[in-house]
Amino acid sequence: MSMYNILINYFVTINRFDVIYNQNEHLLIKDNYNRILLDRIFVHSYIYIYIYIYIYIYIYIFFFFFFFFFFLSNFLSYIIYK
Structure with a gap:
């Protein structure tokens, strides 16, 4: 079926x-x-679920560090060159 x-x-x-x-x-x-x-419906789908989870985790980590260091650098430059 x-x-x-x-x-x-x-x-x-x-x-x-x-x-x-x-x-x-x-x-x-x-x-x-x-x-x-x-x-045995979609036995291979668990692999794709894990791949999606890892991709989302890496994307969130990347954006967190990117914005964190971006704002940190702006803040430090504001303090230094004030």
Whole structure:
């Protein structure tokens, strides 16, 4: 079953999915009638989530240090050349 059918089934019908883990820790999605709709959904997506987290962390660190040293240098130059 494709992701398109799953989304149509989710938004059109009354079925709501239960995301559970079985004993093998495979990500399962089951609907109200206990049918397994998808197994091992997007296993590689966790890698992309970690990559996004690292990118955001580096961006925030960069901007923090950039503005910090920018304002610090302006403040020091103001004090020195006052």
